[in-house]
Amino acid sequence: MRPQIILFGDSITEQSFRYGGWGASLTDTYSRKADIVVRGYGGYNTRWALFLLHHIFPLSSTMPPVAATIFLGANDAALPGRTSERQYVPIEEYKENLRKIVRHLKECSPTMLIVLITPPPIDEEGRKEYATSLYGEKAMELPERTNEVTGTYANGCVEVAKELGVASINLWSKMQETQGWQKKFLSDGLHLTPDGNGVVYEEVVRVFKGAWLSATEMPSDFPHHSEIDPNDPQTVFQQRRL
Template identity: 85%
Template sequence: MRPQIILFGDSITELSFKYGGWGASLTDTYSRKADILVRGYGGYTTRWALFLLHHIFPLSSTTPPVATTVFFGANDAALPGRTSERQHVPLEEYKENLRKIVRHLKECSPTMLIVLITPPPIDEEGQQQYAISVHGEKAPERTNEVTGNYANGCVEVAKELGVSSVNLWSKMQATQGWQKKYISDGLHLTPDGNNVVYEEVVKAFTGAWLSANEMPADFPHHMEIDPQNPAKAFQERCLISTFTKKDM
């Protein structure tokens, strides 16, 4: 079986398989090397994500994923007293929820590569326009300053627990004009924004031990197959047992 990589998060993960999405790009990079599974849930917070852990990452699994990205925080950082107040998770609870997620993943597989991804920065002007168009109000539901606190908290937890992290909040703001280049509606990502996530995740994977270039393909390359003796290439990969005599 190909190893599995699970992308676990909110809508930014759920949308990652759309055209230009970071999940789709990962699938292309790890083609024939690993299966990329998307487990993204729009609107979810770390509080609600805890209820999914045993379903997505059962401790009884004999084939846990080799790597998991954990990408929450954009909804946790919703402001109290605004339309999205139901999604608000206090910062300290958010950090503790991340700890619980990481501990569960480590219990699921001590060798699993875990990458925490911070929420991206908030384009406050775009958030305000979105709030007006959807809710008829001018108050944005998130601010960049508050979201930055959650991003810092995410990085702190990663360091504390000895796992990798990607600080999108800081990375994206290093580019001039990031608001329109990377953020589409004040919160979600443009294709360029998706590309930043993709590049940073690949960097984290490669910097650990999960380089696509160094992983073996699941079956022989077609140029390795001798048309006069095709079984040889599969025998060398110990795959011949998966074929019947009729198949050969």
């Protein structure tokens, strides 16, 4: 059985198998090496994600995933008193929820590679344009998210990763290193363009390679066709003890 890598998060993870998506790119990279399992839930914050842990990462599993990405926080960082306030989670609760998630995953498998990914930056003007396209004149003038507040959550995510000794990707900082990141990486001020997905993919692969999960070093699940003797096909399979 191929090892599993689970991508757990909100809509940015749920959409990762769309054209140009970072999850789809990971599936291509780890083809015949590992199964990429997407568990993304649009609109979810860390408070709601906690209810899914035992379903997605059951402690009774005899084959837990070898790695998991935890990509949450974009919804937690919604501002109270604005249009998305139902998703808001205070920063300290957000950090504690991440701790609970990481501790559960470590209990599920002490050897699991856990990667926390911060929310991406927010293009406030892009969010306003998106709201106007949906609601017209009824759109609120004030943004439901700001880049500054989201940055606080990103920093909190990195702090928790360091505290618990797991890997992290500061997507909020990484994307802002590129001039014109607002339109290059974000489609609606929050969700990712193909270029934005590319950044996530490259960062995840970098972390995986830096740990022990390089696709090029992992065995394929069955022999390459060039290894099969057409006159004695069973031998190579017997040698692999499949």
